[in-house]
Every structure is written in structure tokens, then in C-alpha cells.
Amino acid sequence: MSQTPLVLVDGSSYLYRAFHALPPLTTSKGLPTGAVKGVLNMLKSLRKQYPDSPFAVVFDAKGGTFRDEIFADYKANRPSMPDELRLQIEPLHASVRAQGLPLLCVEGVEADDVIGTLARKAAGEGRDVVISTGDKDMAQLVCKHVTLVNTMTGSVYDIEGVKEKFGVGPELIIDYLALMGDKVDNIPGVPGVGEKTALGLLVGIGGGLDEIYANLDKVPDLPIRGAKGLPAKLEEHRDMAYLSYTLATIKLDVELNVEIEALHPGTPDIEQLLELYEELEFKTWRDELQRKHKAVAAKVAATPSTDLFALPADATDAAANTSSEEPAAERYQTVLEQADFDAWIKKLNKAELIAFDTETTSIDAQQAQLVGVSFAVSAGEAAYVPLAHSYMGVPTQLDRDAVLKALKPILEDPSKAKVAQNAKYDINVLANASTPIHVQGVKFDTMLESYVYDSTATRHDMDSLALKYLGHSTIRFEDIAGKGAKQLTFDQISLEQAGPYAAEDADVTLRLHQTLWEKLATTPSLLSVLNEIEIPLVPVLARIERQGALVDAKLLGEQSRELGEKLVALERQAFDIAGEEFNLASPKQLGVILYEKLGLPIISKTAKGQASTAEAVLAELAEQDFELPKVLMQYRSLSKLKSTYTDRLPEQINPRTGRIHTSYHQAVAATGRLSSSDPNLQNIPIRTAEGRRIRQAFVAPKGYKLLAADYSQIELRIMAHLAQDAGLLDAFRHDLDVHKATAAEVFGVELDEVSSDQRRSAKAINFGLIYGMSAFGLAKQIGVDRKQSQAYIDRYFARYPGVLAYMESTREKAAEQGFVETIFGRRLYLPEINAKNPALRKGAERTAINAPMQGTAADIIKRAMIAVDKWLAESKLDAKVILQVHDELVLEVREDQVDTVREQIKLQMSSAAKLDVPLLVEVGVGNNWDEAH
Numbered sequence: 001m002s003q004t005p006l007v008l009v010d011g012s013s014y015l016y017r018a019f020h021a022l023p024p025l026t027t028s029k030g031l032p033t034g035a036v037k038g039v040l041n042m043l044k045s046l047r048k049q050y051p052d053s054p055f056a057v058v059f060d061a062k063g064g065t066f067r068d069e070i071f072a073d074y075k076a077n078r079p080s081m082p083d084e085l086r087l088q089i090e091p092l093h094a095s096v097r098a099q100g101l102p103l104l105c106v107e108g109v110e111a112d113d114v115i116g117t118l119a120r121k122a123a124g125e126g127r128d129v130v131i132s133t134g135d136k137d138m139a140q141l142v143c144k145h146v147t148l149v150n151t152m153t154g155s156v157y158d159i160e161g162v163k164e165k166f167g168v169g170p171e172l173i174i175d176y177l178a179l180m181g182d183k184v185d186n187i188p189g190v191p192g193v194g195e196k197t198a199l200g201l202l203v204g205i206g207g208g209l210d211e212i213y214a215n216l217d218k219v220p221d222l223p224i225r226g227a228k229g230l231p232a233k234l235e236e237h238r239d240m241a242y243l244s245y246t247l248a249t250i251k252l253d254v255e256l257n258v259e260i261e262a263l264h265p266g267t268p269d270i271e272q273l274l275e276l277y278e279e280l281e282f283k284t285w286r287d288e289l290q291r292k293h294k295a296v297a298a299k300v301a302a303t304p305s306t307d308l309f310a311l312p313a314d315a316t317d318a319a320a321n322t323s324s325e326e327p328a329a330e331r332y333q334t335v336l337e338q339a340d341f342d343a344w345i346k347k348l349n350k351a352e353l354i355a356f357d358t359e360t361t362s363i364d365a366q367q368a369q370l371v372g373v374s375f376a377v378s379a380g381e382a383a384y385v386p387l388a389h390s391y392m393g394v395p396t397q398l399d400r401d402a403v404l405k406a407l408k409p410i411l412e413d414p415s416k417a418k419v420a421q422n423a424k425y426d427i428n429v430l431a432n433a434s435t436p437i438h439v440q441g442v443k444f445d446t447m448l449e450s451y452v453y454d455s456t457a458t459r460h461d462m463d464s465l466a467l468k469y470l471g472h473s474t475i476r477f478e479d480i481a482g483k484g485a486k487q488l489t490f491d492q493i494s495l496e497q498a499g500p501y502a503a504e505d506a507d508v509t510l511r512l513h514q515t516l517w518e519k520l521a522t523t524p525s526l527l528s529v530l531n532e533i534e535i536p537l538v539p540v541l542a543r544i545e546r547q548g549a550l551v552d553a554k555l556l557g558e559q560s561r562e563l564g565e566k567l568v569a570l571e572r573q574a575f576d577i578a579g580e581e582f583n584l585a586s587p588k589q590l591g592v593i594l595y596e597k598l599g600l601p602i603i604s605k606t607a608k609g610q611a612s613t614a615e616a617v618l619a620e621l622a623e624q625d626f627e628l629p630k631v632l633m634q635y636r637s638l639s640k641l642k643s644t645y646t647d648r649l650p651e652q653i654n655p656r657t658g659r660i661h662t663s664y665h666q667a668v669a670a671t672g673r674l675s676s677s678d679p680n681l682q683n684i685p686i687r688t689a690e691g692r693r694i695r696q697a698f699v700a701p702k703g704y705k706l707l708a709a710d711y712s713q714i715e716l717r718i719m720a721h722l723a724q725d726a727g728l729l730d731a732f733r734h735d736l737d738v739h740k741a742t743a744a745e746v747f748g749v750e751l752d753e754v755s756s757d758q759r760r761s762a763k764a765i766n767f768g769l770i771y772g773m774s775a776f777g778l779a780k781q782i783g784v785d786r787k788q789s790q791a792y793i794d795r796y797f798a799r800y801p802g803v804l805a806y807m808e809s810t811r812e813k814a815a816e817q818g819f820v821e822t823i824f825g826r827r828l829y830l831p832e833i834n835a836k837n838p839a840l841r842k843g844a845e846r847t848a849i850n851a852p853m854q855g856t857a858a859d860i861i862k863r864a865m866i867a868v869d870k871w872l873a874e875s876k877l878d879a880k881v882i883l884q885v886h887d888e889l890v891l892e893v894r895e896d897q898v899d900t901v902r903e904q905i906k907l908q909m910s911s912a913a914k915l916d917v918p919l920l921v922e923v924g925v926g927n928n929w930d931e932a933h
Contacts, residue, residue, distance in 0.1 A: 045393020525825025725802025
């Protein structure tokens, strides 16, 4: 019977690598634990691969080694061990020992030497050896019986693997290190000899250091860069090369009183492990160990070598995981067996309401790869089905497509009610999956329930909602994945952590829905907004996002070059005005130029008392006709367009679809307005030539046209409806130019005598009053003094008394009830409406007047989107909505169907609300977005 291989783990190597590569986890008391958890996870993986093998975890001992005596600067370049790492050594050692794993630490030598000695001894007896390490130095130990594995990367190196990795075999690894040195260990090597040169010398000469130094005359003829000067360099540093050889050589004769058969793991110390897991706050492991210990106490007692990570299959459900927060109340299961999955399919089929969630590799739904799905059917009971975790040692998971095929009829059944948190994301992920699922039956969305219940709340994410409404602190993604550049993607997170996290998402979603629904049920108008606007809009937006928009990357590239040229010209112009070159992006340098050199007036100062160069300040200085601020404003505007759009948009083209896919956000703007990101299409300027050129890059494919349908003056029409002012109602009902009509009233002239300047001023008054503009603000905008602008406002209210009455009554009602509503019942709370601070109170009053108009406009465009989507689905026409921007919908329509779609879009959008004035929809058609306006 063949012997099982000896497994030797380079504990010190993995401790360092886990510390630098994995998330910096800490306990609630601030004790760092990330490296400990990382190493224990790797040990777990190895133990599963080699359950019956002798096994040793080897660490460096404290103090120096014989190499320090040979070379005082050995490892001198290494920075001192960070406190966050030092604090983890003892807990790791204790955890390894408590698991019953042999741990070796030998003074005077390094872990490499202990491993090398054991490996040589075992190989000499004909026994296979597996060395688990991340250090390249260990490659010198590889032979017929010795193999290296890197548990962090999954790499395996036998003799051929070493040759492929380094270009030379194991027998020349020491020579390789001696020539090029090792910066990590401060092995000097030969100065100027790097990897390529070292490899060239070894391969070219056909041997190690001895052969190279015996054949220095052949070195100049080798195909190595700088070969002619190498002999002199090698000769000069001969002693250093041989010293480096000694330092790099792993010692193979360390005195060890250890027999290989004695390295078989012993009985885990359960009590010690539970105590350690409690201290380290490895709650999932602690809970799992407690359950397993109770379930197999007899087997543990009878089987000394039982591995706490690999209990007998019949002992307990190895896939069961309990929440780290409320283990007694929550039953979370990680589903790895077909029988367990089948049981959950039965539960889902019987459930009245299914909470579901997806785990993926990205927050971009169009790029994300599905990693797993989770479900909950009752509070505290949830399951996670992992499908694509891919880290080293991950347990076998169920087949992804088979799982999706089984879930498809359930998730696509519109009669089976479902709830999710930000369902649109999950809908898109599943629609893009390898086995596409087109989710139907999403009746509830906890993010939108929270948003409709109180849109002024700053956050509607699940973690915040759970804390706010359930008093529950969830497992945060950063807790299991880390932060920043080192953050892991979900497929790299261990199932021990991923399972409870994902199952909790579904469970908390279900519980949040139960709580929020109870609150919403007391206000029928809010339920109406949720059920008739927000929830039906979710699949509509999901389809728009998946459809995406076609852009001309070449045209954008040309625009970028043109903008770059304009920016260079503006920069030169700024230098000419300033009389010197300076950094236009430096507030400090700019401040010196503007205020010290040019002597411009200081309008405002920063918190530190310095003259401000903020955009608002530059805009005001530009209005005062100062030349440099004008140039700077132009420069900033074009620079923003270039960096945000012409440079960035081509990079955002999805390689799978060839299109740009923006993300729409329903739960951001308090008024109900949609916003978009990645890219943000709401902020492309339409009134500038540069902005219009960016819109020209949004194009129709061959055989199609873009159709843009836009509500005309929708907020003014809503104002007329809300205020019930006879003058405004009459103007809109008779399809008059409302700005011209206002100008005639305010300036006291006949309608046909209104000048373009008067109309422009009247437009500023119409929109300014909606947004609560003061006489001072209006005066600045239309270029008159404050007294004159106040006279215009007074005359406006005299001609349109209904508007003034509406504003006054709205202020009073808002102060009385603390909120205002849209026509459809959407609520906006105003916490500062009765503030003692006049500025806060005035701001809330302005919001109270504006929000019903903005909010109603948002409701109308959303209702229109739902109606248009339904009509398009029923009509079977080749037309799709590709963008929604402010009060506008953009569609991609087959050329021969443009006329049909144009008329229907007008009808659908103008019918989205019944106001006392008509809703006017303007429709344009073109080959690109700009042409369609």
C-alpha cells in the first residue's frame, strides 16, 4: 500500500502573504485578524485535499539565524514587522495547535531550512512530499518526489513546472538566485544582473556559478544585452556571487527530533478552538463548530484524527450556516447538495412570497458574472446556493445552468410574488446569465418601499434600512471582502463567509418588506405611488438599461482631439492674460494670479481665510467682465466635457453588446426624479455646440432612426394646474407662447409687440419663481437693478394672482403638516419648514413650492414610460426606448415604422396625466440624438 504524501506548510510565507493580500479584518475591539483567517482558510483547503497525510505547519522562530552571522545585512531591507501583523502571530499559532496540527519552530534556522530537511529525508525514503509555499526559493527543493503548491494561487510546480516558470530546472535555482540576488531577503547577487541576464548566463554556459566563472571568456559571445562588459562585472563581484549562493541555499541537515509518521494531526481541542474563535470573532466558524461538536461528540471521542473541517457526511448538514448576529433565531443554509436544493425548490413553489437576491462579481449589472443566488420564504429562514466560487479549495458546487434551469419557471412565473432589494439589478443579472431568466412577479422592492415612505432619508441601502427599521447590524460586504484595491470579488470569498452574508441579504429583505409594508399601509396615497408608478417602472428601466445606446467611438475620439486643441489654446490665452505660465488647476497659483497680480475683487473666502477660486466665484467675476475668469470658465467647462464624456464614453462601451449602458436610479432624488450614472446622461449640456456634438455621437444603427419625445414646459403647465390661475390656464389652453404671454402681461405691451429680450426676461421670471428665485437673483439673471426686478415680480403676481395664492397656501400647508405632495400623492418631508433659522426656513419654503411641480413632472414621465413600454410590447413594432433624460424619452425605431411610433408616442405621453391644461409633447427624428431635437 503506497504511503500518503507528507504535507509541509510554509506558515511564515503564508502569514506575510495573507496579511498583504487579504482584507484587513479586525474585531470589535480592534484586534487584527485578517491574516489569521487567511492562513486558516488555506490550511483548511489543504487538509481537505490531503485528509490522511502527515502534516506540519512550519514557522520562523524568533531571533537571528546562521545567515545573519554570515552576512550582517541579510534581510536588512525588510521593514520592521507591522504591529497589525505581529499581533496575529500568537493567535495563529494557538489556532493551528488547537486544531491538532503539528507546528514546528526551530531556533537558529528559517522555516525553509526545516521544510528542506524534512522534505529531503522523506524523499530519500521514497515518500512523496507536497510543500505548500509562496516563496520562489523553495523551487530548489523540487525533485522526483517533491512538488510545490501555492494554495493562494492554485499553482503547482513539479520539475517541468519549475523549468517552465523560471527557465531553468530546480538544480540551477540557487545559482539563479545567487546571480540576480533577492531584494526581499537582501541577498546582494551580482550588481546589474537581473532575471534575464541571469537566465541568459545559466542557459548560455550550460551550468551554474562554477561553470560560468570557469568560462568567463565565452560570456561576451552570449546573446545577452551588455554581454561584453559582463566578465569584468562578474569577476569584480565573484565573492559576492558565492556569498549569495550560500545565503540562498536551503539547509538540508537541520537537527530535528521529529519522525515523519509522528506528524499526523491529532485530536482538535474543541474548547480551546471555541475560545479562540470567540476572541477572534470568527462567529460563523464558532457556531459551525458548536453544532458539529454536539452532533458528532461520540465520533470525535472515538476518532482522534477527526478533522474539525471535514466531519463525516452523516454527522450533520455540512452546508448549514447560521447568522453571526442571531444564531438562535436565524436558520441559514449554504446549499451544496442536490437533495437540499430540491427541498428548497419545493419550498419556493409553496411560498406565498419569495425574497431573492443575486451575488455577483461586479456592481455593473451588464458586466457582472453570477456567482450565486439566495432565497428566503419566512423570517429567519434563508438559503444561499453558490454557483461559481473559484478560490483554491472551494467545495464542489451545484451546476450553475442546472440550478438556473430549475429556478426559471419559478422566477418567470408572474403569479408567484417576489420581493428584492433594488430588484432591477437582480433582474438584469439574471437576464444576462448563461441560462437567461426573465424575472416576473416582482411585487415589492424594499429599496423603493423605503424611498416612497420617506424620500428625504439619505440612504435606502439594505445595511442602513436594516439598522433603521429592524435594529439589526448586517454583515457588511467590506467585512468579508475587504476594502479598496485589495477588495475581493464575491467569487473569491470563502463559502463559510459568503453563505451567511448572502442568505442574510434575502432574509433581511423579507423582514424589511414586512416592516415597511405595515408602515406604508397606513397611507393609501403612498401605496398608490409605489404600486402604480415605482414598482411597475422597475422592469421598464431594466429593459432600457439592457438595450443600451449605440455611440460612435470614432466621432467621440475626433471631438476629444478638438477639445484638447481648444483647451491648449485657452491655456495659452490664460497665460497671455496673466503674463506668465501657471497651473490652471491649482487654486493656490490661481489665487495669486487673480488677486495679487491682477488685483481682481475678492468676492468670498475659503474656510482657511484664503480668497476663493471656486467655480461660483469665477462665474461671478466673469459676469463682471473680467477677462481671465471668462477664459477659466470656458476652460473648466470644456475640460469637464472632455474628461467626463468624449474621453470616457468610448471606454464605457460594453464589449459584449457594443453599446453604452447607463444605470438609472429611482431612489436618489427626493422629488422622484430619475438620475443616471456610468455614464451620467442627465448632465450633457444641450445649449452649447460642444454638448450638442456629444449628442451627435449617440447614433441610430443602419436601417433605424432615433426618435426624441420631450414634454414642453411641463413644470409651468403643472404650475398652471396647481395654481388654477385663469391667465396661465388660458395661455396654455389656447396654445399661446406662455413666455411671450407673460412678457405681454409684465411689460404691458401687446402680444405681437413683445421683443426677444422681453420674452427672455419673462422666461426667467416664469422659471425663476418656480424655483423660488428672489428679486436679487432675478435682477442678476436679466441684467436689471433689484428695484426693477422686484417691480417685475410684483406685476407678475398682479397679473397672475392665482400663482401667488398657491405659493402662500403651499407654505402654510407645509408648515402645518411638515410635507408637500405631488398630484399623485408622492410625499416630500420638510424637516426645516418650521426652523428658527430664517435661512433654513426660507430654503424649506422654496422647496415646498417647487417640489410638487418637480415631483409631479417626475411622476408623469415615469407613468409615460410604463405606458409606452406596455404599448411597444403589445404592438410588436421594432422600436425600443434607449434613453430617458429629464422630461425626454429617446427611442430607436426602424425607419419604416417611424411615423406610426411618432403618433403613438405623442398619444401615450400626453395621456400620462389629466391636467387642466394640455400636456404638449414635441417629437423629433434623426440619425443621431442631436438631429432628433
